[in-house]
Amino acid sequence: MLKRFAILITFVFSVVLIYEVYLSKENEIAKDTKWHGLKKDIDKQVVGTPVPERINKGQGHQHEHGHKAPRENQNRMPASLQEHSPFISDAPEWKRDLGEELLQSEDSDAEVYIKEEKRISKIEHNKMNHYRHVTIQILRTHSPNTSYEALIDQNGKVTKTWARTKFEPVGENSEVYIEL
Known part of the structure; x- marks a missing residue:
């Protein structure tokens, strides 16, 4: 009996x-890693940089380095692009033309609504390009309604295009859809 008890105690220990x-060993491995899922285990610090005071045009003196004070109505475009118009010239009937183009691939019962959100100017390949950011609803x-945003x-x-509404067929027949 004592022999069995000694074997049991040895096994438990x-x-x-x-x-x-x-x-x-698991704790040592966990201490070595700095990432837990998608969040880093380091405190974020925001450090500001000092900005020198702005000298107004009316003060009439120069900066310490010999530069003149910045002008108030200074154009911020690069010199090579200043001859281009900074605004979109209004293309006549652009909404109607775009709507007709979108309706060509739709059924006869479809309606298209276009809402202009804002105008965007981008420099691409050393040229100033102008775009309209719009929301399109069909x-x-x-069949299910859809909407998306476009340039x-x-x-x-x-x-x-982006932010397109996605639909998945539900059930045995594919006539029922849910919006994701």
Whole structure:
């Protein structure tokens, strides 16, 4: 009986010892890593940089380095692009033309609504390009409605789209859709 008790005590202590060694190795590995999922385990610090005071045009003196004070109505475009117009010239009937182009691939019961959000000017390939950021809604009676955002160039053509409504068929027949 005493022999069985000694074997049982030895077995229990060996299991506890193996478990403690296993946990200590896991803790060492966890201490070495600095990432936990998608969040870094370091405090974020925001450091500001000092900005020198602005000298107004009326003060009439120069900066310490010999530069003149900045002008108030200074054009911020690069010198090579200043001959281009900074605004989009209003293309006549661009919404109607775009709507007709979008309706060509739709059924006869579809309606298109275009809402201009804002105008954007981008420098691409050393040229100033002007775009319109629009929201396009397509309403249908026999199939799901959809909407998306797009960039429209100066010619009224869609150059980029995003935020499109996605639908998935539900059930045995594919006539029922849910919006994702």
